[in-house]
Amino acid sequence: MVTLKYQERFKTVKGVFDAFTNRNLFELQSRGHFDELVSPLKIGKEANVFLASSGKRYVIVKIYRIQNSDFSGMYNYIKQDPRYESLKKRRREIIFAWVQREYKNLHRSFEKGVKVPKPLALKHNVLIEELIGDEISGEVALPLKDSAPQDVEEFFELLIEQLRLMYHAAGLVHGDLSAFNILNLKMDEGDKPILIDFSQCTLVKSRASLELLKRDVKNLLQYFKKQGLKLDAEEVVARIVKK
The missing domain is CATH 1.10.510.10 (Transferase(Phosphotransferase) domain 1)
Known part of the structure; x- marks a missing residue:
């Protein structure tokens, strides 16, 4: 189970951490990509963004909702991208492709020198990025x-x-x-x-x-x-x- 600090802060995101998401978070945590979620930074309709500790620094953990996301809207949008023309209209596949595309786009831009957060890790509906700001203080x-x-x-x-x-x-x-x-x-x-x-x-x-x-x-x-x-x-x- 993923460690959360200050559990009372997470009442507003009740239901976000379904069993599937918890497994993805646990795997990323076990691989050393982050230590624990500290606090929510943004609660959105499709994704929630958290500050997370990682050794002596902080990173960003972005969690896409599986059930509440507008996967039909995502599908109509992502189908315009030549990289995803063969994507089937299945909820999980669409959401995973959506998150994967964000990771790929960030990586591609970062490699070309565009000022973006460096993407650090990806697991299905969870994306970890570099924190923009002061990564020591958070x-x-x-x-x-x-x-x-x-x-x-x-x-x-x-x-x-x-x-x-x-x-x-x-x-x-x-x-x-x-x-x-x-x-x-x-x-x-x-x-x-x-x-x-x-x-x-x-x-x-x-x-x-x-x-x-x-x-x-x-x-x-x-x-x-x-x-x-x-x-x-x-x-x-x-x-x-x-x-």
């Missing part, structure tokens, strides 16, 4: 929606660099980008954007990639417009796709 970087950058224009330019690198080097489009899944990592040299939540990420060669990119840009510009930047969506898309 303090996590906040999403952009909760932590506006000091220099908005500089932050935006750094973000465009990351999206270009992701598009051209990794061959990926995020597909669900917004101020909710861009972390603002506070560093001595300034704020840095870190991209997270890669389960909806798809290949550039996918038929849907351009429309997904346009949607990503539209979402981003809604946020940056509120921060005082005047930007044209078509020009931003062109900057990203131009070699």
Whole structure:
């Protein structure tokens, strides 16, 4: 059985740890990927995110729900990805593929130098990632929606660099980008954007990639417009796709 600290904190996630999930967590724990779950960071409709200890540092454990996930929505989305065209419409297979795709997309992006959490381990519906923030204290970087950058224009330019690198080097489009899944990592040299939540990420060669990119840009510009930047969506898309 997976060790949990402060059991009372987990009343809000009652039912998440079914026997299947517990086995997956126990196996990852036994392999030394983490020691124990410490506290929930985010409780979502499809997945819950936990802070976990791992030796003298902390990592992130993301657990996808088996029963409550919208697997039909996942299926319709993932079928657009050429890597999963042969996927059958079976709940567990879809959810496992969804989590696997997030792991693969993170790994592919990380290897190409995109600023993302390093994926550390995967077991069916459980994904373990590097913590973005202070991995010694366990303090996590906040999403952009909760932590506006000091220099908005500089932050935006750094973000465009990351999206270009992701598009051209990794061959990926995020597909669900917004101020909710861009972390603002506070560093001595300034704020840095870190991209997270890669389960909806798809290949550039996918038929849907351009429309997904346009949607990503539209979402981003809604946020940056509120921060005082005047930007044209078509020009931003062109900057990203131009070699």
